[in-house]
Amino acid sequence: MSKIVSIFLLYFSVVTFVACNNQEKASAEQNTPSKNNAATPVKVVKNILVFGNSLTAGYGLEPSESYPAQLQNRLDSLKLPYKIVNAGVSGETTSGGNSRLDWVLKNPVDIFILELGGNDGLRGIPATETRKNLQAMIDKVKAKYPEAKIILAGMQVPPSMGKKYADEFRVIYPELAEKNNVELIPFLLENVGGEVKLNQKDGIHPNAIGAKIVAENVWKVLEGLLVKEV
Structure with a gap:
């Protein structure tokens, strides 16, 4: 036992x-x-604010066809950690944009694309007024986000507005870009403006094919400002 x-x-x-x-x-x-x-490790996503009028809003297009949406698609395909914020409002003038910019800047901005002035030109607003408003918006962005990179999208007015006015308007953008040391898209609608087959029936707003060209015009300048790894 x-x-x-x-x-x-x-x-x-x-x-x-x-x-x-x-x-x-x-x-x-x-x-x-x-x-x-x-x-x-979590990648930090940076914001690209596109601030403009109907051209940016994608008037007459599907949301996916606007040039900001196409820029986002390219960023995603390249696996770049950037988010496009489309702050386009149809009919916006530089005066209206300057008034609403403070509210839009409440969210962080790393790259600021300023696309305004086209409606000023079509309405015959004095070039001095357009210049003043664009400068005010550049100043606001620099004051709120000193490290933000700024791109100014150049615009032009049709010859029907008169040669004197067209010339005064055209030089606003390159002169402001040089003065403020910011990047310049010489003419946002390069190879699109005035091309019937690339615009909608109003002859002002790009169609889907035209918007692709506009996106390419922006990308040529934007690409150089992107940090490959953020």
């Missing part, structure tokens, strides 16, 4: 020892960081 008890006690001791070892091992594994569970 004592022999059986001794065997039982020996068996119980072995089982208890193994169980304790397994429990300690499991506890150690739980407390040891797993390589698979290691925290993955």
Whole structure:
């Protein structure tokens, strides 16, 4: 009988020892960081604010056809951590844009694309007024986000507005870009403006094909400002 008890006690001791070892091992594994569970670095997504009128809003187009949407598609295809914020409002003038800019700048801005002035030109607003408003908007962005990169989208008015006015208007953008040391898209609608087959029936707003060309015009300047790894 004592022999059986001794065997039982020996068996119980072995089982208890193994169980304790397994429990300690499991506890150690739980407390040891797993390589698979290691925290993955989160990429910081930067904001590209496109501030403009109906050209930016994508008037007459599907949302996916607007040039800001096409820029976002290209950024995504290149796996660049940038988010396009489309702040285009149809009919916006530089005066209206200057009035609403403070509200839009409540969210962080890393790259600011200023596309305004076209409606000023079509309405014959004095070039001096357009220049003043564009300068005010550039000043606001620089004051709120000193590190933000700024792109000024150049615009032109049709010859029907008169040569004197057209000439005064055309030089606003390159002169402001040089004065403020910001990037310039010489003419946003380059190779699109005046091309019947690339515009909608109103002859002012690009169609889907024209918008692709506009996106390319912007990309040529924007690409150089992008940080490949953010």
